[in-house]
Amino acid sequence: MKILIVGGGMGGTILANNLARRLNGELKSGGARITMLSASDKHMYQPGLLYLAVGRMTPDELYRDQAGLLEPGIEFHVDPAEEFQLDHNRVKTKSGKLYDYDTLVIATGSRMYPEGIPGLAEHAETFYTEASALKMFKRLQEFQGGRVVIAVGVPHKCPMAPLEITFMLHDYFKDRGLGDKVQLHYTYPINRIHSLENVAKWAAPEFDRLGIAYETFFNIKEVDGKNQILRSEEGAEIKYDLLIAIPAHKGMEVIEKNGLGQNGWIPTDRQKLNMEGRKNVFVLGDTTNIPISKAGSTAHFEADTLGENIAAMVKMGTPVRDYDGKVFCFIEAGKDRATYAMFNYQNPPDPKAPTKAVHWFKMAYNKLYWVSARGLL
Ligand SMILES: Cc1cc2nc3c(=O)[nH]c(=O)nc-3n(C[C@H](O)[C@H](O)[C@H](O)COP(=O)(O)OP(=O)(O)OC[C@H]3O[C@@H](n4cnc5c(N)ncnc54)[C@H](O)[C@@H]3O)c2cc1C
Numbered sequence: 001m002k003i004l005i006v007g008g009g010m011g012g013t014i015l016a017n018n019l020a021r022r023l024n025g026e027l028k029s030g031g032a033r034i035t036m037l038s039a040s041d042k043h044m045y046q047p048g049l050l051y052l053a054v055g056r057m058t059p060d061e062l063y064r065d066q067a068g069l070l071e072p073g074i075e076f077h078v079d080p081a082e083e084f085q086l087d088h089n090r091v092k093t094k095s096g097k098l099y100d101y102d103t104l105v106i107a108t109g110s111r112m113y114p115e116g117i118p119g120l121a122e123h124a125e126t127f128y129t130e131a132s133a134l135k136m137f138k139r140l141q142e143f144q145g146g147r148v149v150i151a152v153g154v155p156h157k158c159p160m161a162p163l164e165i166t167f168m169l170h171d172y173f174k175d176r177g178l179g180d181k182v183q184l185h186y187t188y189p190i191n192r193i194h195s196l197e198n199v200a201k202w203a204a205p206e207f208d209r210l211g212i213a214y215e216t217f218f219n220i221k222e223v224d225g226k227n228q229i230l231r232s233e234e235g236a237e238i239k240y241d242l243l244i245a246i247p248a249h250k251g252m253e254v255i256e257k258n259g260l261g262q263n264g265w266i267p268t269d270r271q272k273l274n275m276e277g278r279k280n281v282f283v284l285g286d287t288t289n290i291p292i293s294k295a296g297s298t299a300h301f302e303a304d305t306l307g308e309n310i311a312a313m314v315k316m317g318t319p320v321r322d323y324d325g326k327v328f329c330f331i332e333a334g335k336d337r338a339t340y341a342m343f344n345y346q347n348p349p350d351p352k353a354p355t356k357a358v359h360w361f362k363m364a365y366n367k368l369y370w371v372s373a374r375g376l377l
Contacts, residue, residue, distance in 0.1 A: 001032050001314050004091060004099055006081045007107035008038030008066050010046075010373065011285030011299030015105060017375035018307030020071035023314060027073040032314050034073065035101075037093060039080040039108075041066055044130070045369050046157075047296065050164055050332070053127035053136045054172045057366075062130065069373050081108075084258045086278060103280050103310055106266060108255060110157050110286035110294055114247040117153070119223030124151070124245035127165065139242065140172060145181030146241025148173075149230055151220050152188050153248030154195065157286050157294040160331045160341070162186070162246045163194065163203050167334035169244075170210050184211075185238060187218035187230075199331070199341055202351040206333060220245070249294070251287045265289035270345070271322035273306055282306055292345075293327045300372065301326040307375075330362040338362050 003019060005012045016036050026032035043066045051057035067076050083092035090100040112128040114121040127133040148169060152162040166186050173182040186193065186207065192200035193207065193214050207214055219233040223243065230238045250256070251264020260266050260275070267276040268288035275281040284306060285299035292298060302323055309319035325345030332338045333354035340358060341349035371377045 001026075001102045002100065003032065003034045003103045003105070003310060004101035005034065005036045005105045005107060006038075006091060007105075007109060007285070007287075008036050008040070008043065008076070009107060009109050009285065009299070010296045011109075011303050012036060012038070012105070012107035013043065013066070013069055013373050014300050014375050015107070015284060015303035015306055016074050017069075017071045017373075018303060019310060020073050021375070022307060022311035024073070026314055033075070035075040035077070035099060036070070037077050037079050037081055037091070037099065038066060039078070041078045043069055043373065045366070046128075047369075048366065049127050049130065049133045050158075050161055050168065051366075052130070053133040053165065054140065054168050055137050056168075059130055059134070064370060064373075069370070071374075081254060084254075084260060086281060089280070101280075103282070103313070105282045105284055105306065105310075106255070106260070106275070106287060107284040107299070108252040108287050110249045110251050110264065112156065112247045113250045114245065116248060116250075117220050117222060119225050120220065120245055120247055123223045123225035123228075124243040124247075126245055126247060128157075128246070136244065140169075143178075143182075143242055145178055147183045147185055147239065148242045148244065149238055149240040150184065150186045150244045150246075151218070151230055152186070152246045153220050154189055155294060156246050156249045158329075159195065159293040159295060160199075160329045162188075163199075164332040165244065165246075166207070166212060167210075167332060170212065171334050183213065185240075186212060186214040187220070187232070187238070188214065188216050189219045191216050196341065196343070196349055198349050199351055202339070206354075210334070220247075249286075255287060261287075261289060270325065272309075272319065273302055273323055282310070290325075292325055293329065295327055295329055297326075297328045301328075303375075330358065330365070332359065332362065336360075 079093040125136040194200040255264040268283040286294040305323040337354035338359035339354040343349040
């Protein structure tokens with residue numbers, strides 16, 4: 001069986017390594033072949049961007065060579081997919097090559113889309129790319145006081161990042177001795193401060209305790225950079241001195257251009273993870289349209305399911321299990337404390353009081369990620 005994986009991020013890498021181990025014999029005998037196409041020869045640990053934006057990590061800590069993360073036997077090409085010719089079971093790449101497959105996995109991820117809101121790209125700081133996180137850190141260092149607005153759009157990857165950056169900014173300004181000169185003001189589009197109800201119930205009293213103001217039902221409409229005003233669709237206005245945004249996301253342009261899914265989100269079966277209407281095309285990670293968190297852990301647990309199912313299809317002719325919606329997210333809660341949220345389709349999260357132990361576990365995971373990407377954790 002020819003297995004083609006498009007995307008060498010968290011989901012694609014964990015899946016490729018998982019399959020290479022399960023299909024070790026078939027790879028040697030020629031009964032299976034695994035090919036990965038990606039847009040970069042580097043692999044970025046995206047959760048590190050959160051720490052980069054507040055000066056707690058350096059850029060070199062975020063990257064490894066992609067080829068070095070892959071098990072022997074996986075063919076790897078830096079050659080982005082451009083045309084998905086699904087009716088012909090093949091993908092055309094930027095270099096003009098055609099890659100044919102029996103089974104295709106699409107794991108191209110997602111991207112912030114500040115351009116969708118007038119004024120947002122020009123006037124807000126963001127931290128979802130290396131360049132923007134470094135720019136944000138520079139602005140933070142220059143900032144001497146005033147109102148810092150943290151404005152959230154949905155959907156976005158990493159459900160906990162807006163809360164985490166708010167707690168981390170609280171620490172950052174306090175450590176600089178600016179605690180009483182800075183007012184943090186958080187906005188969220190629905191009627192609570194997080195999409196997961198129990199996370200919102202846990203976070204609101206934490207914000208209250210730290211004096212962090214928040215405004216709900218605030219869907220970002222536009223940024224008036226000249227007058228430093230953020231406006232919402234609901235008619236509210238907030239004056240800011242520094243605006244930090246987690247803009248709403250889209251899937252990758254190549255997905256939209258190929259008509260695979262609106263805004264780059266591919267219609268995906270929530271249990272089997274195949275693209276709707278296509279039995280031999282699977283979707284992994286951020287680019288699915290499944291209404292669960294767009295997180296590395298989601299991509300990881302989905303990759304575990306797909307690894308088992310695709311290997312079973314090679315060995316037994318049929319998939320053997322369903323994805324149950326499992327997600328696990330750490331939540332950095334400030335002052336070297338953290339908690340976590342674990343949930344699936346059936347069971348909602350129930351975050352507990354943050355502890356130092358969970359924070360240090362998260363710090364260890366930031367290093368252990370490279371073991372996890374190899375599929376060993
Ligand atoms: C600031 C921040 C903090 C985060 N914190 C956490 C956290 O604490 N916990 C957590 O679980 N998650 C976290 N995440 C989210 C997590 O990083 C993503 O959800 C995860 O990386 C998604 O995996 P993926 O495989 O779907 O996409 P990605 O990891 O983004 O990989 C996509 C891959 O596709 C490739 N690609 C793109 N276009 C093409 C193309 N045309 N052809 C071939 N390849 C292509 C890219 O080069 C990349 O290798 C965070 C993200 C950010 C930005």
